[in-house]
Amino acid sequence: MKKLVVIILVLFSINTFAQSRGVIGKWNTIDEVSGKAMSVVEIYEHNNKIYGKVIEILNPKNRNNTCKDCPGDDHNKPILGLVIIKGLVKDGLEYNDGRILDPKSGKLYKCYIELEGTDKLKVRGYLGFSLIGRTQYWERVK
Numbered sequence: 001m002k003k004l005v006v007i008i009l010v011l012f013s014i015n016t017f018a019q020s021r022g023v024i025g026k027w028n029t030i031d032e033v034s035g036k037a038m039s040v041v042e043i044y045e046h047n048n049k050i051y052g053k054v055i056e057i058l059n060p061k062n063r064n065n066t067c068k069d070c071p072g073d074d075h076n077k078p079i080l081g082l083v084i085i086k087g088l089v090k091d092g093l094e095y096n097d098g099r100i101l102d103p104k105s106g107k108l109y110k111c112y113i114e115l116e117g118t119d120k121l122k123v124r125g126y127l128g129f130s131l132i133g134r135t136q137y138w139e140r141v142k
Contacts, residue, residue: 023050023095023113026141027121040141043085043113050095050113052085054103069106079103088113100125109133 024045028037040056057063057080065079074082088098093114100111102125109125110133116122119140126133 023115023121026055027052027138028141029138030136032136037139041084041138048089050085050088050090050098051083052100053083054079054081056080065103067101067103067106070101070103071106071108074101075106085111085113 023043026040026042029039029041030036031038037058039054039058041052042055043050043052045051057065063080066076067074067079067082068076070077070082082101082103084101084103086099086101088095088111091097094112095114096112098111099108100123101108109127110130111123111125112130113121113123116137119142121138121140122135123138124130124133124135
């Protein structure tokens with residue numbers, strides 16, 4: 001009986017730990033065409049909101065690129081170090097009411113993200129309402 005209780009507690013602890021990691025952490029952005037990782041974005045919390053910063057660009061040829069078409073303060077900033085997810089708020093199982101910046105086009109979209117398992121993140125950028133947009137799936141850096 002004691003062994004059964006210990007096993008249940010261990011399984012519960014593992015599940016709780018996996019859920020507590022949530023969206024916070026480092027994520028590989030995945031190219032939709034090639035299926036290869038392109039960059040690493042670190043998602044973090046600041047003032048009860050969620051942000052994501054590009055902390056690594058995996059293709060050496062692109063490491064010095066700047067955000068030429070980005071609006072406002074992000075214009076001509078290096079993509080490496082750029083905050084691309086801005087101000088998401090937790091709403092049930094997803095995070096929304098924020099924005100995501102596409103450094104390639106310089107466009108800013110409404111955004112929501114949600115976990116699809118402990119190591120897969122659904123990232124949706126859209127205009128207007130969420131039916132018109134694009135979804136990417138990012139993988140947690142191990």
